[in-house]
Amino acid sequence: MAGGRQGGRRGGDDGSREVPVVPRATFTSYYGRAVLKPPVWTDDIAYYFFLGGVAAGCSLLAAGADQTAKPALRKGTRLTALGALGLGSVFLIKDLGRPERFLAMLRVVKPTSPMSVGTWVLAAYGGPMGLAAISEVVPQRYRATRAGRVLALLARPAGLAAAGLAPAVASYTAVLLSQTAVPAWHEAQEELPFIFTASAAASAGGVGMIVAPPWQAAPARRMAMFGAVVELFASRRLGTRLGLVGEVYLTGTAARHLERASTLTAVGVLGSMLLGRRSRVAAVASGVALLAGGFFERIGILEAGRASASDPRYVVEPQRERVEREGPTRVGEPDEHGAAVT
Amino acid sequence: MGSNMAEAHPVGFQWVMEAKSRGAKVIHIDPRFTRTSALADLFVPLRAGSDVAFLGAVINYILTTGKEFREYVEAYTNAATLVEDDFLDTEDLDGLFSGYNTQTAAYDTSSWQYDGMAATASAGKNRAESAKEEGSGHSHGSGGPPLPHGHPRTDPTLQDPHCVWQLLRRHYQRYTPEMVSEVCGVPVEAFLRVCEEWTSASGRERTAAVVYAVGWTQHSLGAQFIRAASIIQLLLGNMGRPGGGIMAMRGHASIQGSTDIPTLYNLLPGYLPMPSATGPSDLAGYVDSIRGEGQKGFWRNADAYAVSLLKEYWGEAATSDNDYCFDWLPKISGDHGTFRTVMDMVDGKVFGYFLLGQNPAVGSAHGKLQRLGMANLDWLVVRDLAMIESATFWQDSPEIETGEIVPEQCRTEVFVFPAAAHTEKDGTFTQTQRLLQWRDKAVEPAGDQRSDLWFFYHLGRRLIQRLAASTDERDLPVQHLAWDYEVVGDEPQADSVLRAINGVDLTSGHALDGYLDLKADGTTACGCWIYSGVYAGEVNQARRRVPRDQQDEVAALQWGWAWPMNRRILYNRASADPEGRPWSERKRYVWWDADAGEWTGHDVPDVEKTKPPGYVPPADAVGPEALRGDDPFVMQADGKGWLYAPGGLVDGPMPTHYEPHESPFSNPLYGQQGNPSRKVYGRADNPSNPSPPEANADVYPFVLTASRLAEHHTAGGMSRQLPYLSELQPEMFLEVSPELARERGLDHLGWATIITSRSAIEAKVLITDRMHPLRVQGRVVHQVWMPYHFGSQGLVTGEGANDLFGVALDPNVLIPESKVATCDVRAGRRPRGAALLELVGAYKQRAGVTVDTGTHLDTTGGRLGKAHLDDAHDPEAVHEGIGTGDDR
Amino acid sequence: MSLDHRLYGPLHDVAGEAGHEDHPPRMGFFTDTSICIGCKACEVACKEWNDVPDDGYELLGMSLDNTGMLGASSWRHVAFIEQDRPAGTGEQGRSEFRWLMASDVCKHCTHAGCLDVCPTGALFRTEFGTVVVQQDVCNGCGYCVSACPYGVIERREDDGRAWKCTMCYDRLKGDLEPACAKACPTDSIQYGPLDELRDRAAARVETLHEAGVAEARLYGHDPHDGVGGSGAFFLLLDEPEVYGLPPDPIVPTRDLARMWRFAGVAALAFFGAAVSVFVEGREG
Numbered sequence A: 001m002a003g004g005r006q007g008g009r010r011g012g013d014d015g016s017r018e019v020p021v022v023p024r025a026t027f028t029s030y031y032g033r034a035v036l037k038p039p040v041w042t043d044d045i046a047y048y049f050f051l052g053g054v055a056a057g058c059s060l061l062a063a064g065a066d067q068t069a070k071p072a073l074r075k076g077t078r079l080t081a082l083g084a085l086g087l088g089s090v091f092l093i094k095d096l097g098r099p100e101r102f103l104a105m106l107r108v109v110k111p112t113s114p115m116s117v118g119t120w121v122l123a124a125y126g127g128p129m130g131l132a133a134i135s136e137v138v139p140q141r142y143r144a145t146r147a148g149r150v151l152a153l154l155a156r157p158a159g160l161a162a163a164g165l166a167p168a169v170a171s172y173t174a175v176l177l178s179q180t181a182v183p184a185w186h187e188a189q190e191e192l193p194f195i196f197t198a199s200a201a202a203s204a205g206g207v208g209m210i211v212a213p214p215w216q217a218a219p220a221r222r223m224a225m226f227g228a229v230v231e232l233f234a235s236r237r238l239g240t241r242l243g244l245v246g247e248v249y250l251t252g253t254a255a256r257h258l259e260r261a262s263t264l265t266a267v268g269v270l271g272s273m274l275l276g277r278r279s280r281v282a283a284v285a286s287g288v289a290l291l292a293g294g295f296f297e298r299i300g301i302l303e304a305g306r307a308s309a310s311d312p313r314y315v316v317e318p319q320r321e322r323v324e325r326e327g328p329t330r331v332g333e334p335d336e337h338g339a340a341v342t
Numbered sequence B: 001m002g003s004n005m006a007e008a009h010p011v012g013f014q015w016v017m018e019a020k021s022r023g024a025k026v027i028h029i030d031p032r033f034t035r036t037s038a039l040a041d042l043f044v045p046l047r048a049g050s051d052v053a054f055l056g057a058v059i060n061y062i063l064t065t066g067k068e069f070r071e072y073v074e075a076y077t078n079a080a081t082l083v084e085d086d087f088l089d090t091e092d093l094d095g096l097f098s099g100y101n102t103q104t105a106a107y108d109t110s111s112w113q114y115d116g117m118a119a120t121a122s123a124g125k126n127r128a129e130s131a132k133e134e135g136s137g138h139s140h141g142s143g144g145p146p147l148p149h150g151h152p153r154t155d156p157t158l159q160d161p162h163c164v165w166q167l168l169r170r171h172y173q174r175y176t177p178e179m180v181s182e183v184c185g186v187p188v189e190a191f192l193r194v195c196e197e198w199t200s201a202s203g204r205e206r207t208a209a210v211v212y213a214v215g216w217t218q219h220s221l222g223a224q225f226i227r228a229a230s231i232i233q234l235l236l237g238n239m240g241r242p243g244g245g246i247m248a249m250r251g252h253a254s255i256q257g258s259t260d261i262p263t264l265y266n267l268l269p270g271y272l273p274m275p276s277a278t279g280p281s282d283l284a285g286y287v288d289s290i291r292g293e294g295q296k297g298f299w300r301n302a303d304a305y306a307v308s309l310l311k312e313y314w315g316e317a318a319t320s321d322n323d324y325c326f327d328w329l330p331k332i333s334g335d336h337g338t339f340r341t342v343m344d345m346v347d348g349k350v351f352g353y354f355l356l357g358q359n360p361a362v363g364s365a366h367g368k369l370q371r372l373g374m375a376n377l378d379w380l381v382v383r384d385l386a387m388i389e390s391a392t393f394w395q396d397s398p399e400i401e402t403g404e405i406v407p408e409q410c411r412t413e414v415f416v417f418p419a420a421a422h423t424e425k426d427g428t429f430t431q432t433q434r435l436l437q438w439r440d441k442a443v444e445p446a447g448d449q450r451s452d453l454w455f456f457y458h459l460g461r462r463l464i465q466r467l468a469a470s471t472d473e474r475d476l477p478v479q480h481l482a483w484d485y486e487v488v489g490d491e492p493q494a495d496s497v498l499r500a501i502n503g504v505d506l507t508s509g510h511a512l513d514g515y516l517d518l519k520a521d522g523t524t525a526c527g528c529w530i531y532s533g534v535y536a537g538e539v540n541q542a543r544r545r546v547p548r549d550q551q552d553e554v555a556a557l558q559w560g561w562a563w564p565m566n567r568r569i570l571y572n573r574a575s576a577d578p579e580g581r582p583w584s585e586r587k588r589y590v591w592w593d594a595d596a597g598e599w600t601g602h603d604v605p606d607v608e609k610t611k612p613p614g615y616v617p618p619a620d621a622v623g624p625e626a627l628r629g630d631d632p633f634v635m636q637a638d639g640k641g642w643l644y645a646p647g648g649l650v651d652g653p654m655p656t657h658y659e660p661h662e663s664p665f666s667n668p669l670y671g672q673q674g675n676p677s678r679k680v681y682g683r684a685d686n687p688s689n690p691s692p693p694e695a696n697a698d699v700y701p702f703v704l705t706a707s708r709l710a711e712h713h714t715a716g717g718m719s720r721q722l723p724y725l726s727e728l729q730p731e732m733f734l735e736v737s738p739e740l741a742r743e744r745g746l747d748h749l750g751w752a753t754i755i756t757s758r759s760a761i762e763a764k765v766l767i768t769d770r771m772h773p774l775r776v777q778g779r780v781v782h783q784v785w786m787p788y789h790f791g792s793q794g795l796v797t798g799e800g801a802n803d804l805f806g807v808a809l810d811p812n813v814l815i816p817e818s819k820v821a822t823c824d825v826r827a828g829r830r831p832r833g834a835a836l837l838e839l840v841g842a843y844k845q846r847a848g849v850t851v852d853t854g855t856h857l858d859t860t861g862g863r864l865g866k867a868h869l870d871d872a873h874d875p876e877a878v879h880e881g882i883g884t885g886d887d888r
Numbered sequence C: 001m002s003l004d005h006r007l008y009g010p011l012h013d014v015a016g017e018a019g020h021e022d023h024p025p026r027m028g029f030f031t032d033t034s035i036c037i038g039c040k041a042c043e044v045a046c047k048e049w050n051d052v053p054d055d056g057y058e059l060l061g062m063s064l065d066n067t068g069m070l071g072a073s074s075w076r077h078v079a080f081i082e083q084d085r086p087a088g089t090g091e092q093g094r095s096e097f098r099w100l101m102a103s104d105v106c107k108h109c110t111h112a113g114c115l116d117v118c119p120t121g122a123l124f125r126t127e128f129g130t131v132v133v134q135q136d137v138c139n140g141c142g143y144c145v146s147a148c149p150y151g152v153i154e155r156r157e158d159d160g161r162a163w164k165c166t167m168c169y170d171r172l173k174g175d176l177e178p179a180c181a182k183a184c185p186t187d188s189i190q191y192g193p194l195d196e197l198r199d200r201a202a203a204r205v206e207t208l209h210e211a212g213v214a215e216a217r218l219y220g221h222d223p224h225d226g227v228g229g230s231g232a233f234f235l236l237l238d239e240p241e242v243y244g245l246p247p248d249p250i251v252p253t254r255d256l257a258r259m260w261r262f263a264g265v266a267a268l269a270f271f272g273a274a275v276s277v278f279v280e281g282r283e284g
Ligand SMILES: Nc1nc2c(c(=O)[nH]1)N[C@H]1C(S)=C(S)[C@@H](COP(=O)(O)OP(=O)(O)OC[C@H]3O[C@@H](n4cnc5c(=O)[nH]c(N)nc54)[C@H](O)[C@@H]3O)O[C@H]1N2
Pocket: B001, B002, B003, B004, B005, B007, B008, B009, B029, B030, B031, B032, B034, B047, B048, B049, B050, B051, B212, B213, B214, B215, B216, B249, B250, B251, B252, B705, B706, B707, B708, B709, B710, B711, B712, B713, B714, B715, B819, B820
């Protein structure tokens, strides 16, 4: 009775209850043990995803604000981008098993590794983004210096460059998650990029509403609205399109975080649409709600990944169904050779 | 059967797997489903301790279906030999053979003799009785027991009612498949399948092998389990032939070596019996007592073996004038077996104790008795690789908790010496197949670790020095020891010891080529005659390592060296027919090459190389010359394979099913319940659980067996200290069937307490289908199993299974019955401290356990009221004589 | 094979593909679980040779398995599966009962998820076609852990780096067979050139089928499977999931292009949205 036999997971420690109450479960596992290793990433990584998204969205807003002469929005978002990315990097590095070896990331350029790609994108993005942000805080007395003038000149192109890279910063993390064996992430490869960019948009919109007075924040409000709508829609789709694996988005801790995220995002976007133009307080509150929504969205997705990798069901059952439906995966071989040696 | 080869001998098991891949069928018969069962073609669960019933029924099956290998049986076994008229079988005496003495609980074996030899059998009279006390039943390891001189009568037609063949038929007639089901819990179909597989894999073209280990030996009739298998293998023609035989999977790496050159109190090297205080006082008398007058076979030359041994011990000092110092050999005066000794320790009769390479506090039956004994010494020397329980018992044994040992008051002074491990010293291992394999030192011993050879060499050297001036006569043997091994630095050379064991021609100084060179005139010295040849040609033959693909791989004679004479299969003469032709081409092994006029083949032939198959000895021949050219069992006194053993076993000439010492069932075959000659010690500190016909056997309703896990080694000193092994089996556990778990409310990974009249221990529960409830005598019986590797020291600890077992011994070899006992199991942890003693006490009270329980060995009268051979039958007398286990 | 399967599908010359010229043949394991006796010598030998620390002293109650699964400190794992007797055989004659044992190990995939994602290059493809972590490079990012479709590689928490079977790279370089294979008494673990092993395995399955063991099947042997065939493949006697193996694993990298396409669309949309929000006059 020590478990592990046909018929599924071991029901706790009670070896004594022999008679199966339910008929043979549809999947088998090894003592209910996970097939995959659950991701080692802690919530720090969710913080980084969130902050990276905020930075990317802010860079876009800042560039627009720069072009359309909305200095408060520009300054606020530029600085937020820098702060967010700075803090995000701290979380990112902290989550490494060997933080002191962070720079090993720069040993190679590896197109097959979204983390490698992402690292280089970040590196590329960080420079101009930082430049643009620093230009905002150059003290008056240095502005006239040569360096100050060069900086001022460079701020706009740098901001534009950062904005150009920002969508990549916001979306590569989705690929990073999808290119794993973690069912909840891999199967969500269609949704995650939209969720991540949309959520970045919504969060940045929120930042804009916080940092800029309502009359400068119209683009931010619109950005938040676009983002929120897409995010809400795409998140919903996670639960419905993914079949069995979608379960992890609808149950447990992940679902609680995601529900919280949806509610906050919805509240934030409604608040901004209804009151954001009129009340600074309401705008700030809506902005905070949007940010919180984005934050919980990432935590929820991370959590869903953990849940799906820890339960052998989400690994075995979809694969088994696929095999039963289509036969074992076969690549690069004419059909007539299809019969495997089994 | 009785071996869990895949777990206990995984490296050897590769050959079983190889055979399987070449089409061999593997059958595993065991109380529980093990890793061996998992790989077997057929697994048959049986009740622990019931193997003789099973094997007896196989014998009966063969005899009644005529599946024996007839020509082989007729030519090579004693089937036709007639036995004394006054021999009475268990069928006549309700489970006893003739000659049983109720008072001594031992047999006079004279009525078991071959007809025509008994007239001169006086030397053999009562042998078994003293043999039982001196545990000398197994002192015939290589030579077989002696037979009186004479030519036994035979009936080649096998019709005479007194011939062995007919005796066998009668003895086993009631061992039917139905009886197997009744006794062993094995379904009739499963039993018949085993019979069919076994017999169909035997005969002219095919052979079958039996593998056993301590699942067979650790029983109160363990030797008879193996005898039963021997009978089957002889009937089927599976002895002395390739792919046949009976393989004893031996234990520690050189445990075979430690019986060949024994660490046993009753044997000298090469299975020469230790002289007895009551036996002959001179060498000639001693030699005559160990071989029959005019004995056939190689055992006849026992005088040369004994003299050469004495020459090796005392060198120059041993001369023909002083009987080669025979006098200086210690003489046994009774039972000095380890269990007797432990009881003597408890009783304050032993003062000092050397413990080398053994951890009895965990490994030996009745752990508590072992610890109490060791706690009552003046000094104890422990040489071991690790700090083991037998060195720390005075501070961490379970008896501390119960107050039975108080560290501050424990009088034993313990000296621990760190020992060098096998990797840290040169030497040989002698394994299962009698193969000696030399190992070279791989690393220097760390720190103060030293080899055991170093220890004993220097201990001996110092003793000789210290006694050099003594004039006390009793110091002569020490003063004159030939202690002349080669020493490099301060390390005696194992190589030179091996050469001394091999033997030296004292006239030339050369190493001997084999035991045929040994002389009884004092011109040869040899430490162990059966090992003679291991240093032939001044070459360490054990160190040869020619890979099998670079030599004839059938016997691979150039890998190591096997005793005797590098022979890989004993009695290989039987692999050819009486005319010397291979029984079949497939199974050719050694055969007579008529053109060359000699024996040839893959192995070293068992017969003298040029003795023709048709050789008939002259009537007055003795020794090897007396063996016919078609007598394959050259070490046996009559050259035959013994279906019936007229001597050599103290508990019966034919294996007979008896229940274990502790059993929930009565013996359905006879009134005699247990082995009537088993050795019991009725003492307050060695109680037995009751068995029928005693009342209250149901207080301990379950059958308990304990054995090994692949992941640990014996008492754990070598495995619980190692992280990589400890993590693989980190805790003591008890395996139970789902059915028993339900019955007793046990939870998977929860705790259970296991109780016997000795003690109670706790273990985690593992519920598994590998444990089988069996239907025996119409009711379900549960067996439980646990590993016995755990103790209080090491990286992983747990309670010791051996605390549950008592001391009841096989009378032939004095091995404890630690493979089966009865017990009760309940859910939850055991009580602590004094409450533990109370729990055990309450059970004993309920079961009515007294010192007498289990000591009434003869149960025939009790049930059937049969007349007794000995009218002085008196249960009290039994108790007095045997029960107290006094030396007599 | 006409396709150039860089990321997915059969790949003729994995080591060559990784830039090794003049390399030895691809080496691998064929683990024949039908002859595994569960002795765990492989687990111990691996730890001894590779100095892998112990993995904790915990009684798991999973038959005789107290290792649990592969991980940073268990590079071989012997699984024990007790399978019921068919219903209704009663107290006696339970011999239909099966006890499966199987020694699991890193698969050294042709397309190794772990290797593909490793951002530092710590994971690399050796000249033998195996997949090995360079411990002096790994920064413990943990990506490989989630990218392995078999749940093999793991980060050792007190050390921070990722560890797994190296196929005894040092031994291979010295022309020795890996420690686990060397120690395996029954040759359940067979080491050799992968091509040879595949042939041997196919023959073994055939033999077993002829002997009536219809349930014998290979796992991971097929270069056309989801990871392009693994360097360590198995003969199993039941479905893979019974042993804790995924039934039909696919290297996550297979979808690399598709995932970036979706990301690209999302990124463009993001950019587009950002531009559009600054187009004045539409504010609500
Ligand atoms: N891994 C490992 N290997 C070892 C050892 C070790 O401790 N660990 N110890 C070594 C030593 S010292 C020895 S002596 C050998 C022993 O080797 P084995 O004798 O093979 O080992 P055990 O596990 O003690 O017992 C063997 C089997 O006998 C069964 N058995 C018990 N009672 C009976 C019975 O009445 N009838 C039958 N048919 N079977 C019965 C048990 O269920 C068990 O499966 O192993 C050696 N090898």
